[in-house]
Amino acid sequence: MSGGTSQDVAIRGNTVTRIIIHVVLFLFAVYYLLPLWVMLVNSVKPLDEIRGGNMIATPQHWTFEPWLQAWSQAQIGVQATGLKPYFLNSIMMVVPAVAISTILGALNGYVLTKWRFKGDGIVFAMLLLSCFIPFQIVLIPMARVLGVLGLAGTIPGLVLVHVVYGLGFTTLFFRNYYAAFPTELIRAAQIDGAGFFRIFFRILLPSSAPIIVVSVIWQFTNIWNDFLFGASFSDVDSVPMTVALNNLVNSSTGVKEYNVHFAGAILAALPTLIVYVLSGRYFVRGLMAGAVKG
């Protein structure tokens, strides 16, 4: 999709047709922006204005109180800590998990394309298939293994889980990328006496920036947005952001503070949204590669 030159226009319409096309596209844009708009405007409204007023109207009285509430005061679980500690939990989980899975994926992709050996196809097929498994199939044994390893309910435990189930994707990215890299260069370097790691660090890695970006974005988005593993394997002090947000929205007793919920939802969405805005092209590339192209 990136940089594709536009086709000849097949629908050779007159002005009216083109206006209709633009209107339809505009309406779709409204549909996609609507929930974001709803979250934004209602996160800066006092609660009575949401209950008594129009949900898609801009606020009459602006207030940033819901944001403060969501960030540092709202009651989540037993404590009134706001989402802040959970946001930090997510960061501490995401950063190592993304780094480790990307590094391993790069090395795997390198081996699977440039140092092929008998049976490597099976290894790759196993990694590839692991991308699709429904995680329900690993929940029960994973809970036990984390317990045995002493990692139950800890952030390192969650990092391990996310690394394991991200490996298939990162390996796929790097394998497909390195497959297009001229093998002659590798052979030439070998003849010059360069070893396995030297070739990787001196020849392949310097030209890997685009695929590293794709892999990091993909992993970051998936791990940050994960809910199932967070809900299954976290404990009081390792709960990630998505799980905390869900607790805030769905288990709040008494008055439903919609404005705080919306502010919290935006806080949970912000990191991935920022990554998306900064790197839309790479984000799409990751999506497409994740849609499996062998």
Next chain:
Amino acid sequence: MIDRLQQWLPRLVLAPSFIVILLFVYGFIAYTGVLSFTDSKMLASYDFVGFENYAKLFGLTNWKTALVNLAIFATLYIVICSVVGLLIAILLDQKIRAEGLLRPIYLYPMALSFIVTGTAWKWFLDPGIGLENIMHLWGWDSFSFTWIKDRDFAIYTLVIAAVWQSSGFVMAMFLAGLRGVDNEIIRAAQIDGATGIRIYTRIIVPMMRPVFLSAFVVLMHLAIKVYDLVIAMTGGGPGRATEMPATFMYSYTFTRNQMGIGATSAVIMLMMIFAIVVPYVYSELSRGGRR
């Protein structure tokens, strides 16, 4: 010596990943498979009961509900995403100057967590403060939209949110496909006097068959896995009206202490996904090999 090391180094580098995948993916699948033949309740047990859990599972009303819901959800989700995705892609492909602005708007939901999406749609579709209320304020007093509270219709609100989240991605897939169509084909058709819409329905859309297939596989496996969205939007309710296989597995395993049944449902989910994905991945890989 060093040569030997160099020879084994690639395998050594790959080994940790291989072992981890072998144990944590395939070993775990095998373990869950074993559990599905036992009478495990709160804790794992190794008293084998044959296919009892499978027979029991398919007798459970909740599981039947989950399967029916999955069928409804998956069908609508896949069909609507494909139609909307294809439509937007075709319209965007008409040399729209604002494409650079519109495309990211259609795609950004993919960057969001289903928990965020669920929260936004949950309150927007809430009759008390959301869409229904808005229509009433605009003077359409008879407008009623209580699907999310309605046992028979709540499943469709999940479709609305899920389509919102994924259709932009399908659009991107189709757009990539459309951009790959040879210009000559279009020109030849135009010379033959074919009109725009006919060129699409007769020539271009049929050429998109591989994209339809990819979209189907991706969306289908997302549909079978859908969990967060249900939890965030309806919590499986009202009642158990929006139960899905994923929520069923979780509640039977971890809250109802029926681990044997939970494991069985996970095995069924895996088989559903593999039935779709394995042939697809296999054909993609063998086609890649021939290239």
